[in-house]
Amino acid sequence: MKAIQYRRIGAEPELVEIPTPEPGPGEILLEITAAGVCHSDAFIMGLPEEQYTFGLPLTLGHEGAGRVAAVGAGVEGLDVGTDVLVYGPWGCGQCWHCSQGMENYCSRAADLNILPPGLGAPGAIAEYMVVDSPRHVVPIGDLDPVTAVPLTDAGLTPYHAIKRSLGKLRPGSTAVVIGTGGLGHVAIQLLRHLSPARVVALDVSEDKLEFARSIGAHEAVLSDSNAAAKVRTITGPAGAALVLDLVGMQPTLDLSMAIAGVGSDVAIVGLGDGQAAAQVGFFRGAYEVNVAVPYWGARNELIELVDMAHQGVFDIAIERFALEDGVEAYRRLAAGTLRGRAVITP
Numbered sequence: 001m002k003a004i005q006y007r008r009i010g011a012e013p014e015l016v017e018i019p020t021p022e023p024g025p026g027e028i029l030l031e032i033t034a035a036g037v038c039h040s041d042a043f044i045m046g047l048p049e050e051q052y053t054f055g056l057p058l059t060l061g062h063e064g065a066g067r068v069a070a071v072g073a074g075v076e077g078l079d080v081g082t083d084v085l086v087y088g089p090w091g092c093g094q095c096w097h098c099s100q101g102m103e104n105y106c107s108r109a110a111d112l113n114i115l116p117p118g119l120g121a122p123g124a125i126a127e128y129m130v131v132d133s134p135r136h137v138v139p140i141g142d143l144d145p146v147t148a149v150p151l152t153d154a155g156l157t158p159y160h161a162i163k164r165s166l167g168k169l170r171p172g173s174t175a176v177v178i179g180t181g182g183l184g185h186v187a188i189q190l191l192r193h194l195s196p197a198r199v200v201a202l203d204v205s206e207d208k209l210e211f212a213r214s215i216g217a218h219e220a221v222l223s224d225s226n227a228a229a230k231v232r233t234i235t236g237p238a239g240a241a242l243v244l245d246l247v248g249m250q251p252t253l254d255l256s257m258a259i260a261g262v263g264s265d266v267a268i269v270g271l272g273d274g275q276a277a278a279q280v281g282f283f284r285g286a287y288e289v290n291v292a293v294p295y296w297g298a299r300n301e302l303i304e305l306v307d308m309a310h311q312g313v314f315d316i317a318i319e320r321f322a323l324e325d326g327v328e329a330y331r332r333l334a335a336g337t338l339r340g341r342a343v344i345t346p
């Protein structure tokens with residue numbers, strides 16, 4: 001089968017021909033219908049050799065949708081032909097966090113060497129992939145897999161980050177989204193659907209700001225050295241109740257802390273350069289700001305997103321690429337010229 005693999009540190013990913021996998025006992029074989037391209041892929045491919053821990057060659061793609069092509073011995077209750085999304089942050093299924101659905105925080109994954117698809121295990125940017133357990137697929141019924149697949153990460157990650165702060169998003173409050181790409185454009189829509197907050201979006205070009213307004217941001221502001229002052233004129237002295245930093249570079253973390261209001265939440269979701277840090281302490285911003293670094297989301301939250309998609313909540317923006325053009329999708333991601341999510345359709 002064809003797949004897009006990262007094969008050499010520092011090199012571009014490549015379209016390759018590899019053996020089609022077979023599902024072992026308890027596993028599922030999916031014929032991939034759609035796979036999303038996430039900025040985290042670019043992050044890991046930018047790591048130097050001594051920090052790269054995901055194995056080579058690596059079949060990319062941690063956002064996957066597919067049709068069940070075969071099931072391994074012992075898999076029951078999942079029919080061949082069912083259309084599903086892949087829940088990517090695989091865990092053991094047994095520890096306390098996994099029992100809450102939060103396999104993203106599995107306490108045994110490291111010990112058991114359980115790795116997410118596309119981030120250690122073979123991923124979804126291929127004609128077929130193996131999912132390790134029926135726990136890790138969510139049926140989507142008649143949803144279009146191409147627009148549904150970004151829900152698995154571009155939707156799930158901001159949903160998890162927003163859900164923990166919903167109690168703070170009352171009428172008159174402000175939620176700020178920094179970075180209106182794959183994750184950000186779903187975050188804006190989730191905030192509009194789930195809360196009465198005023199939504200302020202930031203990005204680095206007028207195009208992206210126009211895009212943010214078109215999908216529901218009340219205000220859109222250029223993310224430059226004047227951004228904190230501009231956001232402050234919108235929020236007034238109360239500041240923001242929630243800041244989602246979907247970039248995570250030092251300037252955006254500093255901006256996040258500068259606009260966060262008393263008792264607000266700052267969620268650092270973007271990986272940035274992997275080095276940046278939020279400055280917390282006396283005389284460094286508002287009192288009682290809670291700073292969190294959330295990772296991906298829970299299984300039940302993916303099910304909730306699929307439910308919202310069935311209700312027609314989302315207008316997911318995608319740019320579609322054939323598997324043969326998958327490398328080009330990564331170039332466009334790196335160049336920052338995508339609108340919404342790049343989705344590869346084998």
Ligand code: NAD
Nearest residue numbers: 038039040179180181182183203223269270271272295296
């Ligand atoms: P993306 O490339 O689709 O979007 C990034 C957006 O940020 C772009 O619109 C870009 O123009 C904008 N941007 C860049 N610099 C900016 C700045 N200084 N100020 C404002 N906007 C700026 O990326 P994505 O796939 O949406 O991922 C966003 C980030 O989230 C990445 O760092 C990714 O690695 C990370 N991520 C984290 C998790 C997690 O679990 N924590 C999950 C998925 C992605």
Ligand code: ZN
Nearest residue numbers: 038039040153
């Ligand atoms: Zn991702």
Ligand code: ZN
Nearest residue numbers: 092095098106
């Ligand atoms: Zn676990």
